[in-house]
Amino acid sequence: MRIAIFDDGAGNVHSLAKVLAARGEVVHEREVAALCDADVAVLPGVGAFDTAMARLGSDAAVLAAALSYGLACLAICLGMQLLFDRSEEGELDGLGVLPGGVQRLTSRRRPHIGWEMVTNATETTLSESGLVWGYYAHSYVCPSKGLHRVTSTSRIEGQVIPATIRSDRILGVQFHPEKSSAPGTAMIRAFLDEVAP
Amino acid sequence: MPSARLIVCLDVRDGRTVKGTRFEDLVDLGDPVDMAAGYEAAGADEVVFLDITASTEGRSTVLDVASRTAAEVFIPLVIGGGIRTLDDARAALNAGADKVCLTSPAVERPELIGEVAVAFGEQCTVANLDAARTDAGGWEVRTHMATGRTGLDVVEWAVECVDRGAGELLVTSVDRDGTRSGYDLELLKAVRDAVAVPIIASGGAGTAAHVIEAFEAGADAALLAGALHDTTLSIEEIKSAMLDAGLRVRTTTSAS
Numbered sequence: 359m360r361i362a363i364f365d366d367g368a369g370n371v372h373s374l375a376k377v378l379a380a381r382g383e384v385v386h387e388r389e390v391a392a393l394c395d396a397d398v399a400v401l402p403g404v405g406a407f408d409t410a411m412a413r414l415g416s417d418a419a420v421l422a423a424a425l426s427y428g429l430a431c432l433a434i435c436l437g438m439q440l441l442f443d444r445s446e447e448g449e450l451d452g453l454g455v456l457p458g459g460v461q462r463l464t465s466r467r468r469p470h471i472g473w474e475m476v477t478n479a480t481e482t483t484l485s486e487s488g489l490v491w492g493y494y495a496h497s498y499v500c501p502s503k504g505l506h507r508v509t510s511t512s513r514i515e516g517q518v519i520p521a522t523i524r525s526d527r528i529l530g531v532q533f534h535p536e537k538s539s540a541p542g543t544a545m546i547r548a549f550l551d552e553v554a555p
Numbered sequence: 556m557p558s559a560r561l562i563v564c565l566d567v568r569d570g571r572t573v574k575g576t577r578f579e580d581l582v583d584l585g586d587p588v589d590m591a592a593g594y595e596a597a598g599a600d601e602v603v604f605l606d607i608t609a610s611t612e613g614r615s616t617v618l619d620v621a622s623r624t625a626a627e628v629f630i631p632l633v634i635g636g637g638i639r640t641l642d643d644a645r646a647a648l649n650a651g652a653d654k655v656c657l658t659s660p661a662v663e664r665p666e667l668i669g670e671v672a673v674a675f676g677e678q679c680t681v682a683n684l685d686a687a688r689t690d691a692g693g694w695e696v697r698t699h700m701a702t703g704r705t706g707l708d709v710v711e712w713a714v715e716c717v718d719r720g721a722g723e724l725l726v727t728s729v730d731r732d733g734t735r736s737g738y739d740l741e742l743l744k745a746v747r748d749a750v751a752v753p754i755i756a757s758g759g760a761g762t763a764a765h766v767i768e769a770f771e772a773g774a775d776a777a778l779l780a781g782a783l784h785d786t787t788l789s790i791e792e793i794k795s796a797m798l799d800a801g802l803r804v805r806t807t808t809s810a811s
Contacts, residue, residue, distance in 0.1 A: 364595065367645070367649060368648075368674075368675060369648045369649070369653075369679065369722060370625060370632075370648050370649065370650075370651050370652055370653050370677055372622055372625035372626060372650075372651040373625045373626070373628075373629055373651070376625070376626045376627075377629070404648075404675070404676075404679075405674075405675060405676060406673070406674075406676050409634070436676075442614075464726050467751055467752070467753060467775070468556070468751055468752065469677055469722045469723070469752065469753070470557065470679045471557065471678060471722065471723055471753050471775070472556075472557025472558060472560050472600075472753065472775065472776070473557055473558045473560065473600055473805040474557050474558070491558070491805045491806075493600075493631060494557065495631070495653070495678040495679070496678055497676075497677065497678060497722075511779070514556075516711070524738075534631075536629060537629060537630060537631050538629070538630075539595060539630055539807065540629065540631050542629060544707060550586075
C-alpha cells in the first residue's frame with residue numbers, strides 16, 4: 359500500500375508517519391499529483407488554513423476531484439477543515455469536497471487544547487480501536503450538517519462538535535489520533551485496513 | 556472542558572535527561588525517549604522537553620531526541636528552551652514536537668510569539684512565564700533560569716503574550732520551583748482571571764493535593780518533574796486522587 363502524506367513543512371508529521379508505516383510505504387509529498395496517485399492520501403492537522411490552501415495552489419481542484427471520485431483519505435484536524443468550502447480562519451477557498459463553512463469555536467476557553475471524550479460513535483474505526491479519549495488542539499470546528507455523516511462527537515463547554523466525519527472513503531478526525539496514545543494509533547491502522555485491505 | 560492534564564517535564568541536556576540547577580552538579584537521570592515512553596504508559600497526558608543544552612553546537616541533540624520520541628511516544632510533545640527564531644521553532648516542529656514553548660528569547664523579542672503563531676497556529680505556540688513574587692505583592696517576569704530581572708508585571712505580560720498569539724501559557728513560580736511546597740495558587744488565579752487561553756501550572760508540586768489545588772485555582776494542566784522522576788509521586792496515584800476530588804481525568808486501560 360502506498361500512503362502519501364501532504365507535508366508542506368508546517369509542523370510535526372513524525373508520529374503520524376510512524377503509525378502509517380505499519381501498513382504500507384509512506385511518502386511525504388507536496389505535489390497534488392503524487393497525493394492523487396497514492397492508495398491513501400493523508401491530510402495532516404498542522405499549520406494554518408490559508409498556508410495549506412496556498413501550498414496546494416491551483417492544483418487544489420485536482421485533489422478535490424480525486425477525493426470526490428473515491429480517493430481514500432484520512433484528514434486530521436486542519437486537514438479535515440480543508441475539505442470544506444471555506445473557514446473563518448482564512449480568506450482562501452477550501453477544497454470544497456464537502457459543503458459548508460468551518461467556524462471559530464465559541465467556547466470561553468480558547469484554543470481548545472486537551473483530552474476530550476469521544477461519544478455517540480457510529481464510526482467503526484473507533485469501536486475497533488476502543489478509543490474513548492481524543493487529544494484536541496484547535497480553535498475551529500467543522501459544520502455538523504451537510505453531505506457528510508457525523509460519526510462521533512465531543513462536547514466543548516456545552517457545544518457539541520463533530521469529532522469524526524465520514525463521506526464515503528474519507529475519514530475526517532477533529533482530534534489527533536496520532537497523539538491519542540495506543541487507541542489513536544489503532545484507529546489509524548483500522549482505517550487503513552478498511553480502505554486498502 | 557477537556558480533562559485536567561498531567562504534563563511531565565524532562566530537562567534535556569546533550570541528549571540526556573538531567574537534574575540539577577547548576578551545570579556543575581548535574582545528575583544523569585536517563586534516556587529521555589525511554590522516560591517519555593514510560594510516562595505515556597503510566598498515563599501522562601503530555602511530555603515537555605526543556606532543552607538546557609549549554610552550547611549552540613549541542614542544540615541539534617534535542618531535535619534528535621524529539622524525532623526518536625515522536626516515533627515511539629504517541630502523546631503530545633512540547634519542546635522548550637533555546638528557541639530564538641522562527642527557524643528554530645520550525646526545526647523543533649519538523650523534528651517531532653507538536654508545540655514549542657517560548658522562553659527568555661520571547662521576553663527579549665516579543666515579536667517571536669506572533670511569528671510562530673502565524674506560521675504554525677496559536678495551538679502550537681506556548682509562552683513560558685517565569686514569575687517571581689515582588690515586595691509589592693505582584694509578580695515580576697524573570698528570564699534566564701530566573702536570574703534575569705525584567706521589571707515586567709507577570710499578569711500584564713501574560714495578556715500581551717496572548718494578544719501576540721500564544722495559545723497556551725506555562726506559568727512557573729520561580730519561588731516555588733524545586734521546593735515541593737505547592738504551586739503558587741495566587742499566581743495561577745491572577746493569570747487565570749486575565750486570559751482565556753489554557754494555563755499550565757508549574758513549580759512546586761510535591762503531593763497529589765498540590766496538583767488538585769492547582770486545578771481548583773483555575774489551571775488547565777499541571778506540570779510535574781522532580782517529584783515524579785525520583786518516584787516520590789506517580790502519575791497513577793495523582794490521577795486517582797484527582798478522580799476522587801471530582802476532576803475530569805483521562806483514564807487509560809494500560810495504566811497499571
